[in-house]
Structure formats: structure tokens, C-alpha cells
Amino acid sequence: MNSEIRSEKIQQIVVTAEQMRTIENRIFSAGMPVAALMEKVALKITQRLQKFLSENSITSSNKIGILVGPGHNGGDGLVVARELYFLGYPIIIYSPFSKRKELTEAHANYAVSLGIPVSSNIEELQTCDVLIDGLFGFGLERPIAGELANAIDTINTGNKWVISIDLPSGIHTDTGEILGTAIRADLTLCLGLWKQAFLQEVGLDYIGIAELIDFDIPLTDIQEILGKSPFLNRITSSTAIQTLPLPRSANSHKYKNGHLLIIAGSKQYTGAAILAGLGARASGIGMLSIAVPNSIKSLLSSTLPEALIIGCPETENGAILKLPEDIDLRRYQTIACGPGLTPEAHLIVETILTANCPIILDADALNILSKLNPFFTLSSRQSTTIITPHLGEFKRLFPELIELEKNKINLAKQAAELTQTIIVLKGARTCIATPNQVWINPDSTPALGRGGSGDVLTGLLGGLLPPIILAEKPVESIVNSAVWWHSQAGILAAKERTELGVDAYTLTQYLIPALRQFIKTNS
Ligand SMILES: NC(=O)C1=CN([C@@H]2O[C@H](COP(=O)(O)OP(=O)(O)OC[C@H]3O[C@@H](n4cnc5c(N)ncnc54)[C@H](O)[C@@H]3O)[C@@H](O)[C@H]2O)[C@@H](O)CC1
Numbered sequence: 001m002n003s004e005i006r007s008e009k010i011q012q013i014v015v016t017a018e019q020m021r022t023i024e025n026r027i028f029s030a031g032m033p034v035a036a037l038m039e040k041v042a043l044k045i046t047q048r049l050q051k052f053l054s055e056n057s058i059t060s061s062n063k064i065g066i067l068v069g070p071g072h073n074g075g076d077g078l079v080v081a082r083e084l085y086f087l088g089y090p091i092i093i094y095s096p097f098s099k100r101k102e103l104t105e106a107h108a109n110y111a112v113s114l115g116i117p118v119s120s121n122i123e124e125l126q127t128c129d130v131l132i133d134g135l136f137g138f139g140l141e142r143p144i145a146g147e148l149a150n151a152i153d154t155i156n157t158g159n160k161w162v163i164s165i166d167l168p169s170g171i172h173t174d175t176g177e178i179l180g181t182a183i184r185a186d187l188t189l190c191l192g193l194w195k196q197a198f199l200q201e202v203g204l205d206y207i208g209i210a211e212l213i214d215f216d217i218p219l220t221d222i223q224e225i226l227g228k229s230p231f232l233n234r235i236t237s238s239t240a241i242q243t244l245p246l247p248r249s250a251n252s253h254k255y256k257n258g259h260l261l262i263i264a265g266s267k268q269y270t271g272a273a274i275l276a277g278l279g280a281r282a283s284g285i286g287m288l289s290i291a292v293p294n295s296i297k298s299l300l301s302s303t304l305p306e307a308l309i310i311g312c313p314e315t316e317n318g319a320i321l322k323l324p325e326d327i328d329l330r331r332y333q334t335i336a337c338g339p340g341l342t343p344e345a346h347l348i349v350e351t352i353l354t355a356n357c358p359i360i361l362d363a364d365a366l367n368i369l370s371k372l373n374p375f376f377t378l379s380s381r382q383s384t385t386i387i388t389p390h391l392g393e394f395k396r397l398f399p400e401l402i403e404l405e406k407n408k409i410n411l412a413k414q415a416a417e418l419t420q421t422i423i424v425l426k427g428a429r430t431c432i433a434t435p436n437q438v439w440i441n442p443d444s445t446p447a448l449g450r451g452g453s454g455d456v457l458t459g460l461l462g463g464l465l466p467p468i469i470l471a472e473k474p475v476e477s478i479v480n481s482a483v484w485w486h487s488q489a490g491i492l493a494a495k496e497r498t499e500l501g502v503d504a505y506t507l508t509q510y511l512i513p514a515l516r517q518f519i520k521t522n523s
């Protein structure tokens with residue numbers, strides 16, 4: 001198989017510790033010697049480390065400390081120690097364990113025979129500039145305690161580069177939770193297949209930059225364990241781009257690209273309607289209508305001249321009271337409703353819930369929905385419903401679920417199953433759950449944690465849906481694309497303007513430049 005195609009497939013896969021162990025055992029039973037695999041993996045880790053060291057101007061005058069645990073994560077650490085030693089780096093090994101697995105023990109003995117110092121006192125690593133963490137990988141089975149926990153806390157307060165092998169030691173492989181304490185890495189080299197911890201939010205501050213080291217696990221072995229259509233998947237750039245309505249057909253026209261109705265804004269939150277409109281603008285939507293309270297109609301018209309602005313009767317406080325009598329909802333392939341509505345706009349949300357076309361509910365529409373028996377209301381809808389809550393909104397919608405389940409991935413999946421909707425549970429690792437599958441967006445930036453950022457996503461997603469619906473394609477994958485695109489815009493904006501410089505308006509201006517990075521054009 002072409003290595004690009006393999007890499008693409010591998011990047012989508014996510015495993016638990018148990019699945020990883022089962023896959024690993026299949027390889028060993030098929031004849032691959034354990035020691036040979038460890039050697040191969042550790043050599044790949046060493047190659048990546050050499051690049052890291054040279055990028056950070058670390059030379060053979062800098063000392064490298066290797067933290068070695070009792071299992072095969074420690075074994076990987078020892079092979080890396082040996083290779084870096086032969087490359088000329090001064091090495092010291094920290095390993096406060098009296099018992100080690102056989103293969104790890106053999107590598108430890110060889111390191112000692114080479115004259116590499118081994119210590120069980122963390123203070124002796126004070127003179128190191130870089131630490132390689134091979135304490136525990138997916139075999140961590142209980143909280144780290146005692147002297148070892150103190151040593152990890154000492155490492156975390158030091159000012160050294162820390163690179164973790166497979167997982168930062170102390171992180172639960174599946175939930176990402178911190179068991180006792182954990183290494184705070186600058187870079188984590190995940191081995192073979194992405195572990196679930198990398199897609200959870202709890203451990204993100206410990207993982208640092210995450211990279212996958214592929215060591216050629218046969219795809220057939222993976223498929224045998226995970227099945228053809230795994231439950232949990234990572235969104236990748238190429239899967240996200242494939243679904244975008246690009247390239248456009250040469251005889252494209254505005255009605256082929258669909259008509260989106262956004263219902264948003266109030267006198268109090270005018271900007272929400274503008275931001276959703278600008279998000280939709282970047283999607284390439286054929287026709288855009290935006291329903292807002294009458295009093296802000298002219299402002300919207302001047303900001304978004306291409307959109308049809310529908311002025312609605314409003315409440316005393318300037319929230320939308322209802323849609324104009326003459327509006328025909330059958331004209332739209334999608335309705336996106338919610339940003340900036342305020343809770344007073346409940347009548348309009350009730351109306352939209354009865355619409356026959358796909359709808360997206362966000363922000364205030366979700367808060368209004370939370371008072372309308374969400375399980376019953378959502379599961380009774382005939383057409384597609386997409387809801388885009390952050391965790392706070394999710395809690396208001398489904399308090400019963402939150403009491404039973406902490407894991408965000410399972411929460412989203414259960415809500416999707418019970419309501420038969422597409423749930424976009426937003427956060428640092430946004431989860432898109434349908435009743436059958438969960439997709440996670442693995443790359444994002446804390447720069448997006450600002451008011452208005454979600455309004456942009458609602459507009460963007462709203463604009464991407466109509467052409468997909470007109471083409472009668474499944475909508476789930478375009479939801480992944482919208483989430484991916486939105487975060488890529490945030491990443492690019494943060495790169496150019498720092499993480500503090502990505503207000504929601506700026507974000508809208510980065511949507512097209514972000515996409516351009518990935519799209520091959522003829523010009
Ligand atoms: N998946 C694969 O195919 C490969 C895995 N390799 C490495 O092997 C690792 C898994 O190896 P292991 O299964 O030996 O597991 P680990 O090396 O993660 O650790 C298991 C060892 O740690 C001990 N332990 C667990 N929790 C502890 C705690 N809180 N305090 C003290 N001791 C504790 C266990 O008793 C056991 O001895 C992977 O993370 C990876 O680094 C690679 O060598 C090669 C390929």
C-alpha cells in the first residue's frame with residue numbers, strides 16, 4: 001500500500017489499552033519477536049528525537065536523562081538511551097525499580113555494561129537539559145505514589161525539555177485522567193496507534209505536542225480487532241477536505257449551492273448574527289437569508305450585503321418574537337438557529353423544531369430546548385437535527401446523562417443514540433457523535449475559547465449543509481469538515497497573531513486562508 005494512503009488510514013484510528021494489547025499480541029503470535037519490535041520502535045523514536053534535539057540546538061555537550069520504568073515502556077527508554085549514547089550524548093538513567101520485565105532487564109544490564117550510569121536518585125538528573133520519559137506506557141495499572149510520585153513532581157517543576165514515550169507517564173491510556181501524578185511533557189511520541197487519552201481533554205496539558213510514530217502494524221490486524229467501521233475515529237485533514245463541495249461543477253449556479261436560513265441575534269447580541277453570517281459567507285453558500293429582529297435589520301444589511309435580511313417582529317427587549325407571517329420555510333435546505341437569540345425567543349425555536357428540513361440548534365436555541373423535554377422533542381423530529389452544545393449547554397440539555405457518565409466521548413454517543421440527532425459536543429477536542437459513530441477533532445487551539453467563536457461555526461456548518469442535502473449525500477461527514485475547518489482557521493490565526501489575537505471576527509477572516517493551505521489550485 002502507498003505510504004500516504006497508509007498514513008492517512010492510521011491517523012484515523014484510535015484504540016484503548018486493551019485493544020492495543022490485543023493487536024500487539026496478534027503480531028507476536030504471528031511470529032514477530034517482541035525484542036525485534038521494541039528495537040524497531042525505539043530506533044524510530046531515536047530518529048525523531050535526533051530531529052528534536054537538533055531543532056532545539058541540543059548538542060553532545062548537553063546531558064540527557066532517561067527515565068526507565070519496569071515494563072516495556074522502560075525497555076523502549078533503554079534502547080533509546082543506548083542509541084543516544086552511541087551518538088555521543090552524555091546519558092544518565094533514572095530507574096528506581098528493583099524488578100523489571102525480562103527484556104527490560106536485559107537492556108538495563110547492557111546499558112550498565114557500556115558504562116552508562118544508572119541512578120535511583122532523581123536529584124542526579126538535575127544537570128540534564130533533556131529528559132526522556134520511559135516510566136510507563138499503556139501498562140500503567142494503578143495510581144503513581146510514594147517516592148516515584150515525588151520524583152515526577154520534581155521533574156515537573158524543573159526547566160528541562162521533557163519528551164514522553166507513548167504516553168506521559170501517569171496518564172490513563174483510555175480516559176486521559178491523571179493517576180496520582182503525571183509527567184508534563186513538551187512532546188509525546190505515541191507509538192503505533194493513537195490511544196484514546198490523546199482525544200480526551202483532561203490530559204491535554206500533560207501531553208504537549210502529540211505525534212504518532214507508525215511502526216507498520218498491519219491494517220488487517222487492526223481491522224480484525226476494531227472492525228470495518230470502528231466506533232471511535234479521528235478526523236484527519238484529508239477526510240475533512242474530501243467532503244467539502246470542491247471543486248464546484250463548472251455549471252454551478254446559486255440554487256444548486258443551496259439556501260441557508262440563519263435565525264440569530266437580538267438588540268442585545270447583534271454581533272452573534274453577524275458572526276454566524278460571516279461564517280456562512282466563507283462556506284460558499286448559494287443563497288443566504290438571515291432572520292433578525294426588525295431593529296437590527298439595517299445593520300445586518302450593511303454588514304452582509306449579499307444576504308437577504310428578514311426583519312422579524314420583536315419583544316420589548318429586542319428579541320425575535322416570531323417569524324414574519326409570509327415566510328415559507330420550505331425554501332431553505334437548512335435552518336441554523338440560536339446565536340444571540342436570548343431566552344425570550346422561545347416561540348421561534350418551537351416553530352423551527354417542527355420544520356421539515358435539517359436544522360442546526362446552537363446557543364440560546366439549546367437553552368430554550370432544554371425546557372422543552374429534549375429527549376422527546378429531538379427524537380420526534382422527522383428530519384436531521386444537529387445540535388452544537390458546549391459542555392455547559394449539554395449539561396442543561398441532558399442532566400440525567402451527566403450524572404451517570406463522566407467521559408465526554410461516551411456522553412456524546414449516548415445523547416446521539418437516545419435523541420437520534422447529531423451531537424457536536426464542543427471543546428478543546430470537539431466530539432461529533434451520531435447514533436453509530438463518534439469522530440473527534442484532534443487539532444485545535446485554546447485561542448478559540450472566546451465568545452462568538454461558536455457563532456462562526458454555526459454559520460459555517462449551516463452554509464456547508466445545503467449543497468450536501470441537495471446532492472442527497474449523508475450529512476455526518478460535512479459536520480466533521482466544518483469542525484475541522486473552523487479549528488484550522490483558529491490555528492492559522494493563532495500562529496500569525498498569537499493565541500490572544502483570535503477574536504471571533506478575526507477568525508472569520510482566516511477561514512478561507514486556512515482552507516487554501518490544504519486545497520490544490522491550478523493557479
Ligand atoms: N504496543 C506495542 O506494540 C508496543 C509497545 N511497546 C512499549 O510497551 C509499552 C507497554 O509495555 P508494558 O505492557 O510492559 O507496560 P508499561 O511499560 O507501561 O508498564 C507496566 C509495568 O509497570 C508496572 N506498573 C504499572 N503501574 C504502576 C504504578 N502505578 N507504579 C509502579 N509500577 C507500575 C507494572 O507492574 C508493569 O511492570 C508501551 O507503552 C510501549 O512503550 C514497544 O516496546 C513496542 C511495541
Ligand SMILES: [K+]
Nearest residue numbers: 133136167169
Ligand atoms: K512514558
